[in-house]
Amino acid sequence: MADQGEVKLLKTWSSLFGLRVVWALKLKGIPYESVDEDLTNKSDLLLQYNPVHTKVPVLIHNGKSICESLVILEYIDETWSQNPPRLLPRDPIQRASARFWAKFMDEKVNLELLELLMAQALPSMWQAFTKEGREQEEGVASIAENLKLLEAELEGKKFLGGEEIGIPDFALGWLVNLVPVFEEILGLKIVDEERHPSLSEWSRRISDIPVIEESWPPRDKLVTKWAAIRDHFLATARASSG
Ligand SMILES: N[C@@H](CCC(=O)N[C@@H](CS)C(=O)NCC(=O)O)C(=O)O
Known part of the structure; x- marks a missing residue:
């Protein structure tokens, strides 16, 4: 090389x-x-x-x-174009599609999940804090819509990028590890086998890749970190309201 x-x-x-x-x-x-x-x-x-x-x-x-x-x-x-795997397809239309989905992850899926975790916590959303249940339901409904789109996109495909793992898979890859952490903290289910069979299958395929499997941050440490972040924001919001 x-x-x-x-x-x-x-x-x-x-x-x-x-x-x-x-x-x-x-x-x-x-x-x-x-x-x-x-x-x-x-x-x-x-x-x-x-x-x-x-x-x-x-x-x-x-x-x-x-x-x-x-x-x-x-x-x-x-x-490093000589080194496999190729992360973006050669074909311009497939390249455009890969970039579209990578952008979708950052603008929709990832952000909305983070907002759900923090929702009642951001000071600017203090009003919403008193309507905790509904705010959270609305957040979950919006995420469910985006996951439905991903589910449809993944149907019959090995990876979001096609036959090989690619940039949109990397963009969504964290979902495999962090969504269960968010589910645990919030006490609700976001991704499940019944509603998201293709997404669940894709998650298993991603997890089975040794390089990915060995690089996940420890789950306990993540739960502690995100629970602390949420608590911090909630406490700040409470303090600024009082
Ligand atoms: N759009 C950026 C997001 C990077 C990002 O948000 N990084 C966080 C850590 S996960 C960070 O460095 N935050 C420090 C800060 O906001 O000051 C990317 O895709 O690289």
């Missing part, structure tokens, strides 16, 4: 956006140095290499930085 140069990845232990990049690098067999950031005390490296958003992940390749997980995935695919 040609020398891949110096590759460094800034991430955190739990970042779902960081995981996308870890999977791409590992599946393509690209050696890299991993640097875990503390986002409460951002390193000079992070501030220097992602001055616009100061967020992880950041890929640093031969001293140049690439930011935003979906952009990084495309960079990896183009830079």
Whole structure:
């Protein structure tokens, strides 16, 4: 294999956006140095290499930085195009579709799940806090609509990208691990075998990929982290109302 140069990845232990990049690098067999950031005390490296958003992940390749997980995935695919798997299809219409679904994950599925977890908590949504039950039901209904769209898209397909795993699968991949964590904290079911057979099958297929299986953050640690985040926001909202 040609020398891949110096590759460094800034991430955190739990970042779902960081995981996308870890999977791409590992599946393509690209050696890299991993640097875990503390986002409460951002390193000079992070501030220097992602001055616009100061967020992880950041890929640093031969001293140049690439930011935003979906952009990084495309960079990896183009830079190491000889290394399988190909993360974006060759065919322009399929490429467009892969990008469409990756964007859909970020704009709809991922964001709405995070909002559901935080819903009553954000100070701007304090009004909604008093209507906890209905707000939550509305959130769940909206997520269910998006999951229905994904279910239809996945029917009869191995991966969202087609026969091979690709960028939209990476974009949705965290769902396999984090949704059960959110379900546990909120005490409700979001994805189930009966309503989402194709999504459930896809989840198992993703989980069975050794590189993905070995890189999940520990579940207990995730439950503790997300429960604490939610509690923190709820407490802040209560304090600002009182
Ligand atoms: N759209 C970005 C999102 C990245 C992101 O939200 N990263 C979080 C960690 S999961 C972060 O660095 N947050 C720090 C901050 O908001 O200051 C991507 O896809 O890379």
